[in-house]
Amino acid sequence: MAYNKKNKSPSVKTPGVYRDATDKQLGLDNDDLENLSLGNWNSLFRGNKLLLSGDLLDVIKSRSGIPVKIRTSPPKNGDRVLVWRFRRNISDGYYEDPGQGIYDNRIKIIQGPFFETLSDEEQITGTNDDNQGIKKSRLERTDAVYRRFYGSENVQRYDVVDNVEAILLKSTTPINGFKFEEDTGKLLERKEGSRDISLVIGEGSKSKLNFHVFERAMSMDERNTWSDSGVFKGRDQLFTHELIVVVNFDIQAFNVPENLMTEWNTLRWNFNVPSNIESSQAFDSYPQNSADAITLRGFGESEGNRHGYNGPNNESMDFPFSTGVSYPSLNFFSGEPHFGGYGYYSVDNSEVGGQSYGANIGAVEFDLADNWQINWNWSNEIRFSNDLTFSANGEKSSLQDVQSRNLDNHFNFLNYPTFELDIAINDPEYIRGLPTYDEPVDFIVYSETDKGTELLYYDSEDDEDDYMETSYPVNVKLNIGLFDDANNFQNSTTGFDTDSIVSAFGGGGISARDFLNDPLGINLSWYASRPTLCYYKYQVIQWGDEKQLLTDEQIKNSYFFNFYNNDEYPEPGDFFYRKYQQAQQVESIPIEEELEHSYNTPGIKTIKIIVYRYHPNGAFILQTNLVTNNIVVGDGVLKSQDFSIFGTSDFNFIPITDNQVIIGGFDNNSKYNNSMEQLVKDDLFSRDEFLDRVASRDFINKFNNQFLGKHISQMDVGNTRMFNKPKDIHDFIGGNKSEWINESLGSLPINSLATDIFIDDEDCIMDINPSQSEYLALKNNLGKAKGILIGDYELTKTDGAPVTKQGSMKTPKIDKNQNRQAF
Numbered sequence: 001m002a003y004n005k006k007n008k009s010p011s012v013k014t015p016g017v018y019r020d021a022t023d024k025q026l027g028l029d030n031d032d033l034e035n036l037s038l039g040n041w042n043s044l045f046r047g048n049k050l051l052l053s054g055d056l057l058d059v060i061k062s063r064s065g066i067p068v069k070i071r072t073s074p075p076k077n078g079d080r081v082l083v084w085r086f087r088r089n090i091s092d093g094y095y096e097d098p099g100q101g102i103y104d105n106r107i108k109i110i111q112g113p114f115f116e117t118l119s120d121e122e123q124i125t126g127t128n129d130d131n132q133g134i135k136k137s138r139l140e141r142t143d144a145v146y147r148r149f150y151g152s153e154n155v156q157r158y159d160v161v162d163n164v165e166a167i168l169l170k171s172t173t174p175i176n177g178f179k180f181e182e183d184t185g186k187l188l189e190r191k192e193g194s195r196d197i198s199l200v201i202g203e204g205s206k207s208k209l210n211f212h213v214f215e216r217a218m219s220m221d222e223r224n225t226w227s228d229s230g231v232f233k234g235r236d237q238l239f240t241h242e243l244i245v246v247v248n249f250d251i252q253a254f255n256v257p258e259n260l261m262t263e264w265n266t267l268r269w270n271f272n273v274p275s276n277i278e279s280s281q282a283f284d285s286y287p288q289n290s291a292d293a294i295t296l297r298g299f300g301e302s303e304g305n306r307h308g309y310n311g312p313n314n315e316s317m318d319f320p321f322s323t324g325v326s327y328p329s330l331n332f333f334s335g336e337p338h339f340g341g342y343g344y345y346s347v348d349n350s351e352v353g354g355q356s357y358g359a360n361i362g363a364v365e366f367d368l369a370d371n372w373q374i375n376w377n378w379s380n381e382i383r384f385s386n387d388l389t390f391s392a393n394g395e396k397s398s399l400q401d402v403q404s405r406n407l408d409n410h411f412n413f414l415n416y417p418t419f420e421l422d423i424a425i426n427d428p429e430y431i432r433g434l435p436t437y438d439e440p441v442d443f444i445v446y447s448e449t450d451k452g453t454e455l456l457y458y459d460s461e462d463d464e465d466d467y468m469e470t471s472y473p474v475n476v477k478l479n480i481g482l483f484d485d486a487n488n489f490q491n492s493t494t495g496f497d498t499d500s501i502v503s504a505f506g507g508g509g510i511s512a513r514d515f516l517n518d519p520l521g522i523n524l525s526w527y528a529s530r531p532t533l534c535y536y537k538y539q540v541i542q543w544g545d546e547k548q549l550l551t552d553e554q555i556k557n558s559y560f561f562n563f564y565n566n567d568e569y570p571e572p573g574d575f576f577y578r579k580y581q582q583a584q585q586v587e588s589i590p591i592e593e594e595l596e597h598s599y600n601t602p603g604i605k606t607i608k609i610i611v612y613r614y615h616p617n618g619a620f621i622l623q624t625n626l627v628t629n630n631i632v633v634g635d636g637v638l639k640s641q642d643f644s645i646f647g648t649s650d651f652n653f654i655p656i657t658d659n660q661v662i663i664g665g666f667d668n669n670s671k672y673n674n675s676m677e678q679l680v681k682d683d684l685f686s687r688d689e690f691l692d693r694v695a696s697r698d699f700i701n702k703f704n705n706q707f708l709g710k711h712i713s714q715m716d717v718g719n720t721r722m723f724n725k726p727k728d729i730h731d732f733i734g735g736n737k738s739e740w741i742n743e744s745l746g747s748l749p750i751n752s753l754a755t756d757i758f759i760d761d762e763d764c765i766m767d768i769n770p771s772q773s774e775y776l777a778l779k780n781n782l783g784k785a786k787g788i789l790i791g792d793y794e795l796t797k798t799d800g801a802p803v804t805k806q807g808s809m810k811t812p813k814i815d816k817n818q819n820r821q822a823f
Helices: 056-063 134-150 206-212 220-224 258-266 386-393 401-413 428-432 464-469 498-503 509-517 524-528 552-556 575-587 671-682 687-704 729-733 737-742
Strands: 003-010 015-019 040-046 065-072 080-088 107-117 121-123 155-160 164-169 184-188 197-201 213-217 241-246 249-253 294-296 363-365 382-384 443-449 474-482 535-542 595-599 603-614 620-633 720-723 764-768 792-796 804-810
Touching (some): 107 134, 134 241, 258 401, 294 386, 443 603, 443 620, 474 620, 603 687, 671 687, 671 792
Antiparallel strands (some): 003 015, 015 040, 040 620, 080 241, 107 363, 121 164, 197 382, 443 474, 535 603
């Protein structure tokens, strides 16, 4: 059979989909079509929110941050690195440390940490020009960093005129470190009161952090340029090595559409790095030169941390050095033997956060027995300076409007400054513009028996096979399809990348719209206008045979729909929203997959089905529908008279069935007939009283067609017998048939069919005697059939109440004196 949409059935507000069948089979000849017609329609529909599906809610909660791609920010002129200076226990020509052998290479003195600036080019004319060794060390340090990350083959040192020494990079793409194509992490939500930016490196990439930490041995030539004059300056020659940490990491939002990323990468700018690299403005003036990446700079500058760095483990005293004995008590700003610190690090470069600490970056000396060794331990959470990151990248006074706008757009994708993830696209204006906002989808509910028979109203005589097939007990198979393109629709999903989907909820606004409308990605608005390309799941929340049935109003107020009515989006911990997510993730199945249910009672069954419409990737729920489907389950005789204790007074309707013997007939003016006509006329039956409606209509039809006989007023009824083949009166009287016919005279036997109570005749199938009734039941001496004595009574029904008897039934008077009965 085909299916048709009826715009006015069951109502104008809820047009339904019906099988191609007669109005009688579909119940469309009733007044109450929503309760009695057999089709399906959308009782409720919501599309005013765009929601995440499945366990993405839990993913967001567990991640509690914005997913990002990570790379090592390509080291370049003007970048800062973190540095410690230290002395290993070696013979270096300056000082002979005692106790060689077991103490070889152990660390004796440590100074730091502090930031240093990389420099591609330095003019060094002699000790007078670089009497503190600043330029020489800076150039050597830059060379070491470049060679580590770009490879030695891509680094070239050369001299230019006027004693200028420079470094040339043959490639500006690092071959070592993090790469956007390989490495990921997340930005944690900013803690209240904190200005630091917290980055967590993905477990699969975390080992690459160790590449950012390396040791550099200082050359004798480099150390020879260091000054040894001035106690407040310290004795720089004592240091033999540096520990260098490259601290700049580039991040990129996961959810940026490809066209935007291309635009951001091609729109380039360059801030001028001051020629005097020692200027405190050098670092601040050197952001990324395009908006496709944002550089996290400097480590977090927590309150009270005068070095501007609180260590990998967020402890200002937790140096990357370990010992087999207890840590010594460290104090960098007072006490002997190195009060005031060593070397040139006590001059301008010690300025942090606008404050100069002069010579207060001191050194600490350890006993060699403390066995200090380098042991860098990265924490799970690396903190960066908000001011250094965003003031540098966001130094917009020199930018054109289009450049500044592109920076803002990328920041929006990261939901700066909070880095908080939402659980829904909170953009009502955007959602109102989608077709899914107010255009429901029409479905087909396939509800059939095991043999594929639709559960419609069937006539027990004209459609006996279908009628019996749909009578209880019956197993029903249910499935969902789309009314449009029902034959060609394929319910398939493409899947999704969790990081990309989750990160889409971090920015909101224009960035989220760009992500959702990206034609090479989500392309949401395109799919929202094409229902047959979407993905669907469903769950049956009511089969219609439960003791307590839900109304549409109750379902609207349940967790399936109630949060749709709120102006705010639900919070992750909202009970109803979590129940909703659990239902569509755990309890629903894809449409085109069957469900089964067995019915053990007859009547109209109203099935309630929740149908979810998804984007093809399955990540976004575009709509939620409540679909109602009415079916009818027959009772095998399709009458309310089929009661369990036949022959008692426990019935409302006279137990009239087909192929009955009726003795006496029905009176046209009886109370029963008049009240039945009124019941049919008023039609106050609910869908739960389906069998009562059928029984009343069946009686009127049989009465009007004179199938119930005509009342013959008073009569005298004695033994009533039925035989399975014709008999004549002589068979009952007995005796000599010929004498009775020819001579009109014969004898009546003592034992005959006319006189014996017990009929010893194989042809007799029923033998009842009204004088031997038990209450209203008449015992049958032969066969299985029963008799019932009926009389006149009235039936009444009011709206919402069941059919009831009005008073007791007035049955015929039976004279049990056999001498006064007919023979």
